[in-house]
Amino acid sequence: MIEWVPAEFGGRLRAVEAKTRTLITDEEKFTADVANVIPDKQAGRIAQSAGLADKTGWCPINPKTFESSLVPDIHVVGDSIDPGDMSKSAYSANSQARVCADAVGAALTGGAPKPGKLENICYFLAARDHGLKTGGTYQAKDGKLAGVTGFISQVGEDDVTRKATADEGDAWYKAVTKEMFG
Ligand SMILES: Cc1cc2nc3c(=O)[nH]c(=O)nc-3n(C[C@H](O)[C@H](O)[C@H](O)COP(=O)(O)OP(=O)(O)OC[C@H]3O[C@@H](n4cnc5c(N)ncnc54)[C@H](O)[C@@H]3O)c2cc1C
Structure with missing residues:
Protein backbone atom coordinates (compact mmCIF):
# COMPACT_ATOMS: atom_id res chain seq x y z
CA MET A 1 0.00 0.00 0.00
CA ILE A 2 1.27 3.46 -0.85
CA GLU A 3 0.23 6.62 0.91
CA TRP A 4 1.18 9.76 -1.01
CA VAL A 5 1.55 12.91 1.05
CA PRO A 6 1.62 15.86 -1.40
CA ALA A 7 4.05 18.72 -0.75
CA GLU A 8 1.21 21.17 -0.15
CA PHE A 9 -0.12 18.95 2.65
CA GLY A 10 3.14 18.67 4.57
CA GLY A 11 4.90 16.13 2.36
CA ARG A 12 7.84 18.37 1.40
CA LEU A 13 11.01 16.67 2.57
CA ARG A 14 13.21 18.98 4.67
CA ALA A 15 15.89 16.63 6.02
CA VAL A 16 17.02 13.03 6.15
CA GLU A 17 18.68 11.43 9.17
CA ALA A 18 20.29 8.40 7.60
CA LYS A 19 21.44 6.84 10.90
CA THR A 20 17.92 6.64 12.30
CA ARG A 21 16.29 6.25 8.86
CA THR A 22 14.11 9.25 9.64
CA LEU A 23 12.57 11.48 6.98
CA ILE A 24 11.63 14.93 8.25
CA THR A 25 8.92 16.82 6.40
CA ASP A 26 7.29 20.18 7.12
CA GLU A 27 4.83 18.62 9.54
CA GLU A 28 5.85 15.05 10.38
CA LYS A 29 8.69 12.63 10.89
CA PHE A 30 8.59 9.25 9.13
CA THR A 31 10.79 6.31 10.05
CA ALA A 32 11.32 3.86 7.21
CA ASP A 33 12.75 0.34 6.93
CA VAL A 34 13.97 1.35 3.49
CA ALA A 35 13.79 4.89 2.09
CA ASN A 36 14.40 5.80 -1.52
CA VAL A 37 15.06 9.54 -1.38
CA ILE A 38 14.83 11.26 -4.76
CA PRO A 39 16.05 14.88 -4.70
CA ASP A 40 14.08 17.62 -6.49
CA LYS A 41 14.80 17.50 -10.18
CA GLN A 42 16.84 20.29 -11.76
CA ALA A 43 18.83 21.09 -14.88
CA GLY A 44 22.06 19.12 -15.31
C1 LIG B 1 11.66 6.29 -17.93
C2 LIG B 1 11.43 7.42 -18.91
C3 LIG B 1 10.55 7.22 -19.96
C4 LIG B 1 10.32 8.24 -20.89
N1 LIG B 1 9.45 8.01 -21.92
C5 LIG B 1 9.27 8.97 -22.87
C6 LIG B 1 8.41 8.73 -24.00
O1 LIG B 1 7.80 7.67 -24.14
N2 LIG B 1 8.27 9.72 -24.91
C7 LIG B 1 8.93 10.89 -24.79
O2 LIG B 1 8.78 11.75 -25.68
N3 LIG B 1 9.77 11.16 -23.74
C8 LIG B 1 9.94 10.22 -22.77
N4 LIG B 1 10.78 10.46 -21.69
C9 LIG B 1 11.38 11.79 -21.53
C10 LIG B 1 12.62 11.95 -22.41
O3 LIG B 1 13.51 10.88 -22.20
C11 LIG B 1 13.31 13.27 -22.07
O4 LIG B 1 12.35 14.32 -22.01
C12 LIG B 1 14.34 13.61 -23.15
O5 LIG B 1 15.34 12.61 -23.19
C13 LIG B 1 14.99 14.98 -22.88
O6 LIG B 1 15.99 15.19 -23.82
P1 LIG B 1 17.19 16.15 -23.50
O7 LIG B 1 18.06 16.12 -24.73
O8 LIG B 1 16.68 17.44 -23.00
O9 LIG B 1 17.96 15.50 -22.25
P2 LIG B 1 18.70 14.09 -22.16
O10 LIG B 1 18.06 13.07 -23.06
O11 LIG B 1 18.78 13.80 -20.70
O12 LIG B 1 20.13 14.39 -22.77
C14 LIG B 1 21.11 15.11 -22.06
C15 LIG B 1 22.44 14.47 -22.42
O13 LIG B 1 23.50 15.29 -21.95
C16 LIG B 1 24.50 14.45 -21.51
N5 LIG B 1 25.39 15.23 -20.62
C17 LIG B 1 25.14 15.68 -19.37
N6 LIG B 1 26.20 16.35 -18.88
C18 LIG B 1 27.13 16.35 -19.86
C19 LIG B 1 28.44 16.90 -19.96
N7 LIG B 1 29.00 17.59 -18.96
N8 LIG B 1 29.13 16.68 -21.11
C20 LIG B 1 28.55 15.99 -22.14
N9 LIG B 1 27.31 15.45 -22.09
C21 LIG B 1 26.62 15.64 -20.98
C22 LIG B 1 23.78 13.32 -20.81
O14 LIG B 1 24.60 12.17 -20.69
C23 LIG B 1 22.61 13.09 -21.77
O15 LIG B 1 22.92 12.15 -22.78
C24 LIG B 1 11.01 9.46 -20.76
C25 LIG B 1 11.90 9.65 -19.70
C26 LIG B 1 12.12 8.65 -18.79
C27 LIG B 1 13.10 8.86 -17.66
Whole structure:
Protein backbone atom coordinates (compact mmCIF):
# COMPACT_ATOMS: atom_id res chain seq x y z
CA MET A 1 0.00 0.00 0.00
CA ILE A 2 1.27 3.46 -0.85
CA GLU A 3 0.23 6.62 0.91
CA TRP A 4 1.18 9.76 -1.01
CA VAL A 5 1.55 12.91 1.05
CA PRO A 6 1.62 15.86 -1.40
CA ALA A 7 4.05 18.72 -0.75
CA GLU A 8 1.21 21.17 -0.15
CA PHE A 9 -0.12 18.95 2.65
CA GLY A 10 3.14 18.67 4.57
CA GLY A 11 4.90 16.13 2.36
CA ARG A 12 7.84 18.37 1.40
CA LEU A 13 11.01 16.67 2.57
CA ARG A 14 13.21 18.98 4.67
CA ALA A 15 15.89 16.63 6.02
CA VAL A 16 17.02 13.03 6.15
CA GLU A 17 18.68 11.43 9.17
CA ALA A 18 20.29 8.40 7.60
CA LYS A 19 21.44 6.84 10.90
CA THR A 20 17.92 6.64 12.30
CA ARG A 21 16.29 6.25 8.86
CA THR A 22 14.11 9.25 9.64
CA LEU A 23 12.57 11.48 6.98
CA ILE A 24 11.63 14.93 8.25
CA THR A 25 8.92 16.82 6.40
CA ASP A 26 7.29 20.18 7.12
CA GLU A 27 4.83 18.62 9.54
CA GLU A 28 5.85 15.05 10.38
CA LYS A 29 8.69 12.63 10.89
CA PHE A 30 8.59 9.25 9.13
CA THR A 31 10.79 6.31 10.05
CA ALA A 32 11.32 3.86 7.21
CA ASP A 33 12.75 0.34 6.93
CA VAL A 34 13.97 1.35 3.49
CA ALA A 35 13.79 4.89 2.09
CA ASN A 36 14.40 5.80 -1.52
CA VAL A 37 15.06 9.54 -1.38
CA ILE A 38 14.83 11.26 -4.76
CA PRO A 39 16.05 14.88 -4.70
CA ASP A 40 14.08 17.62 -6.49
CA LYS A 41 14.80 17.50 -10.18
CA GLN A 42 16.84 20.29 -11.76
CA ALA A 43 18.83 21.09 -14.88
CA GLY A 44 22.06 19.12 -15.31
CA ARG A 45 25.30 20.28 -13.70
CA ILE A 46 26.75 21.50 -17.00
CA ALA A 47 23.78 23.88 -17.37
CA GLN A 48 24.09 25.04 -13.77
CA SER A 49 27.83 25.67 -13.95
CA ALA A 50 27.45 27.55 -17.26
CA GLY A 51 25.17 30.01 -15.45
CA LEU A 52 22.13 28.99 -17.49
CA ALA A 53 19.90 27.96 -14.56
CA ASP A 54 18.19 30.35 -12.20
CA LYS A 55 17.23 29.78 -8.56
CA THR A 56 14.39 27.44 -9.62
CA GLY A 57 17.06 25.02 -10.86
CA TRP A 58 15.82 25.31 -14.47
CA CYS A 59 17.03 27.35 -17.43
CA PRO A 60 14.84 30.33 -18.35
CA ILE A 61 14.60 30.90 -22.11
CA ASN A 62 13.05 33.19 -24.67
CA PRO A 63 10.19 30.93 -25.85
CA LYS A 64 10.38 32.26 -29.42
CA THR A 65 14.06 31.44 -29.95
CA PHE A 66 15.09 29.20 -27.00
CA GLU A 67 17.94 31.63 -26.35
CA SER A 68 18.90 31.66 -22.68
CA SER A 69 17.46 34.60 -20.74
CA LEU A 70 20.65 34.63 -18.66
CA VAL A 71 23.49 34.02 -21.14
CA PRO A 72 23.22 35.72 -24.56
CA ASP A 73 23.81 33.60 -27.70
CA ILE A 74 23.38 30.32 -25.83
CA HIS A 75 20.25 28.34 -26.70
CA VAL A 76 18.76 25.63 -24.49
CA VAL A 77 16.08 23.03 -25.34
CA GLY A 78 14.68 19.95 -23.67
CA ASP A 79 14.46 18.84 -20.08
CA SER A 80 16.73 21.60 -18.73
CA ILE A 81 14.44 24.49 -19.60
CA ASP A 82 11.47 25.93 -17.78
CA PRO A 83 8.92 24.78 -20.39
CA GLY A 84 5.84 26.65 -19.16
CA ASP A 85 2.79 24.61 -20.15
CA MET A 86 4.80 22.22 -22.33
CA SER A 87 5.51 18.71 -20.98
CA LYS A 88 9.09 17.54 -20.65
CA SER A 89 9.48 14.76 -23.19
CA ALA A 90 11.65 13.64 -26.07
CA TYR A 91 8.84 14.67 -28.40
CA SER A 92 8.83 18.20 -26.90
CA ALA A 93 12.64 18.43 -26.98
CA ASN A 94 12.64 17.45 -30.67
CA SER A 95 9.92 19.97 -31.48
CA GLN A 96 11.74 22.72 -29.56
CA ALA A 97 15.01 21.84 -31.33
CA ARG A 98 13.44 22.52 -34.75
CA VAL A 99 12.24 25.98 -33.70
CA CYS A 100 15.57 26.64 -31.99
CA ALA A 101 17.57 25.60 -35.07
CA ASP A 102 15.54 27.99 -37.18
CA ALA A 103 16.13 30.79 -34.65
CA VAL A 104 19.89 30.11 -34.55
CA GLY A 105 19.96 30.14 -38.37
CA ALA A 106 18.10 33.46 -38.39
CA ALA A 107 20.47 34.93 -35.77
CA LEU A 108 23.50 33.91 -37.84
CA THR A 109 22.12 35.31 -41.10
CA GLY A 110 20.52 38.41 -39.62
CA GLY A 111 16.96 37.32 -40.44
CA ALA A 112 13.90 37.16 -38.22
CA PRO A 113 12.95 33.76 -36.77
CA LYS A 114 9.70 32.30 -38.13
CA PRO A 115 6.98 31.69 -35.53
CA GLY A 116 7.56 28.04 -34.67
CA LYS A 117 5.02 25.25 -34.39
CA LEU A 118 5.54 23.46 -31.08
CA GLU A 119 3.83 20.22 -30.20
CA ASN A 120 4.04 17.25 -27.87
CA ILE A 121 2.53 13.79 -27.81
CA CYS A 122 3.23 11.23 -25.07
CA TYR A 123 2.29 7.65 -25.96
CA PHE A 124 1.66 4.93 -23.39
CA LEU A 125 1.38 1.24 -24.18
CA ALA A 126 -0.86 -0.35 -21.52
CA ALA A 127 -0.77 -3.75 -23.26
CA ARG A 128 0.04 -5.08 -26.74
CA ASP A 129 -1.95 -3.05 -29.31
CA HIS A 130 -3.48 -0.98 -26.50
CA GLY A 131 -2.14 2.55 -26.87
CA LEU A 132 -3.07 5.77 -25.09
CA LYS A 133 -1.83 9.26 -25.79
CA THR A 134 -1.95 12.79 -24.48
CA GLY A 135 -0.49 15.95 -25.90
CA GLY A 136 -1.04 19.38 -27.30
CA THR A 137 0.25 22.34 -29.24
CA TYR A 138 2.02 25.36 -27.77
CA GLN A 139 3.15 28.85 -28.69
CA ALA A 140 5.17 31.65 -27.19
CA LYS A 141 2.87 33.99 -25.27
CA ASP A 142 3.71 36.61 -22.65
CA GLY A 143 7.29 35.36 -22.37
CA LYS A 144 6.26 31.74 -21.72
CA LEU A 145 5.42 28.58 -23.64
CA ALA A 146 1.63 28.53 -23.44
CA GLY A 147 -0.73 25.70 -24.31
CA VAL A 148 -2.96 26.29 -27.35
CA THR A 149 -4.73 22.95 -27.84
CA GLY A 150 -4.71 19.71 -25.86
CA PHE A 151 -6.05 16.19 -26.15
CA ILE A 152 -6.09 12.93 -24.19
CA SER A 153 -7.29 9.40 -25.00
CA GLN A 154 -10.83 8.91 -23.83
CA VAL A 155 -12.21 6.32 -21.41
CA GLY A 156 -14.00 3.54 -23.31
CA GLU A 157 -12.21 3.88 -26.66
CA ASP A 158 -12.68 0.77 -28.82
CA ASP A 159 -9.96 -1.73 -29.72
CA VAL A 160 -9.50 -0.27 -33.20
CA THR A 161 -8.72 3.17 -31.73
CA ARG A 162 -6.39 1.72 -29.08
CA LYS A 163 -4.49 -0.24 -31.76
CA ALA A 164 -4.29 2.81 -34.03
CA THR A 165 -2.79 4.79 -31.12
CA ALA A 166 -0.29 1.99 -30.38
CA ASP A 167 0.72 1.90 -34.08
CA GLU A 168 1.03 5.69 -34.13
CA GLY A 169 3.36 5.57 -31.12
CA ASP A 170 5.51 2.88 -32.78
CA ALA A 171 5.66 4.90 -36.00
CA TRP A 172 6.65 8.06 -34.11
CA TYR A 173 9.44 6.23 -32.27
CA LYS A 174 10.82 4.72 -35.50
CA ALA A 175 10.67 8.07 -37.31
CA VAL A 176 12.22 10.17 -34.54
CA THR A 177 15.09 7.75 -33.85
CA LYS A 178 15.82 7.42 -37.60
CA GLU A 179 15.79 11.19 -37.96
CA MET A 180 18.16 11.66 -35.00
CA PHE A 181 20.51 8.70 -35.32
CA GLY A 182 20.14 7.66 -38.98
C1 LIG B 1 11.66 6.29 -17.93
C2 LIG B 1 11.43 7.42 -18.91
C3 LIG B 1 10.55 7.22 -19.96
C4 LIG B 1 10.32 8.24 -20.89
N1 LIG B 1 9.45 8.01 -21.92
C5 LIG B 1 9.27 8.97 -22.87
C6 LIG B 1 8.41 8.73 -24.00
O1 LIG B 1 7.80 7.67 -24.14
N2 LIG B 1 8.27 9.72 -24.91
C7 LIG B 1 8.93 10.89 -24.79
O2 LIG B 1 8.78 11.75 -25.68
N3 LIG B 1 9.77 11.16 -23.74
C8 LIG B 1 9.94 10.22 -22.77
N4 LIG B 1 10.78 10.46 -21.69
C9 LIG B 1 11.38 11.79 -21.53
C10 LIG B 1 12.62 11.95 -22.41
O3 LIG B 1 13.51 10.88 -22.20
C11 LIG B 1 13.31 13.27 -22.07
O4 LIG B 1 12.35 14.32 -22.01
C12 LIG B 1 14.34 13.61 -23.15
O5 LIG B 1 15.34 12.61 -23.19
C13 LIG B 1 14.99 14.98 -22.88
O6 LIG B 1 15.99 15.19 -23.82
P1 LIG B 1 17.19 16.15 -23.50
O7 LIG B 1 18.06 16.12 -24.73
O8 LIG B 1 16.68 17.44 -23.00
O9 LIG B 1 17.96 15.50 -22.25
P2 LIG B 1 18.70 14.09 -22.16
O10 LIG B 1 18.06 13.07 -23.06
O11 LIG B 1 18.78 13.80 -20.70
O12 LIG B 1 20.13 14.39 -22.77
C14 LIG B 1 21.11 15.11 -22.06
C15 LIG B 1 22.44 14.47 -22.42
O13 LIG B 1 23.50 15.29 -21.95
C16 LIG B 1 24.50 14.45 -21.51
N5 LIG B 1 25.39 15.23 -20.62
C17 LIG B 1 25.14 15.68 -19.37
N6 LIG B 1 26.20 16.35 -18.88
C18 LIG B 1 27.13 16.35 -19.86
C19 LIG B 1 28.44 16.90 -19.96
N7 LIG B 1 29.00 17.59 -18.96
N8 LIG B 1 29.13 16.68 -21.11
C20 LIG B 1 28.55 15.99 -22.14
N9 LIG B 1 27.31 15.45 -22.09
C21 LIG B 1 26.62 15.64 -20.98
C22 LIG B 1 23.78 13.32 -20.81
O14 LIG B 1 24.60 12.17 -20.69
C23 LIG B 1 22.61 13.09 -21.77
O15 LIG B 1 22.92 12.15 -22.78
C24 LIG B 1 11.01 9.46 -20.76
C25 LIG B 1 11.90 9.65 -19.70
C26 LIG B 1 12.12 8.65 -18.79
C27 LIG B 1 13.10 8.86 -17.66
